[in-house]
Amino acid sequence: MTQKQQTQRDEMLEALRQQLVPMMKSRGFSNRQPSPQKRASAEWRRAFPLGDFERRDGENLQLVEVQVDINGAPRFVLNVGVAPPEGVTLPWGFFEQSDLSVSSLTNAFRLYSAPRWQRWFGPGVLTFGRARRAGNSVKDAMSVFHEIEEWFIAGTVGKHMRRFGRPADERA
Secondary structure (H helix, E strand, C coil): CCHHHHHHHHHHHHHHHHHHHHHHHHCCCEEECCCHHHHHCHHHHHHCCCCEEEEEECCEEEEEEEEECCCCCCCEEEEEEEECCCCEEECCEEECHHHCCHHHCCCEEEECCEHHHCECECCCCCCCCHHHHHHHHHHHHHHCCHHHHHHHHHCCCCCCEEEECCCHHHCC
């Protein structure tokens, strides 16, 4: 990763911390305690430096993951899913609701900047000023966050969302 990429990534992470995270917290999401396996994984810490977020909905747990590019590019995507109270059995074992990640769920989605091309939120090539680009990409994600809320409430898949995670036919 170049110094420029690192600087842009740092600016994006700061914009996420200052803008997106407070908005999510105002909507009832809280930081989720990572499992010991996640805390021990350098790859997980690199991809999810802000951690995961959760919100209780009756017995279900609504999950939002802010995933950043693991190779250091200044871009991110939002993964969403609902962890059922009974947990999930995967081919490699059973996971309690509290240990589930979005990628282990069959009914999970990803919020993209441009879903047709599966483009993550990030600075556009025509926007000037690094900090402005970082802030704009976060504002872009915030402007379509309502699609996540609508999916949690009514199961409506917004135009910026695409299915993500394990296919239903891979269930154990």
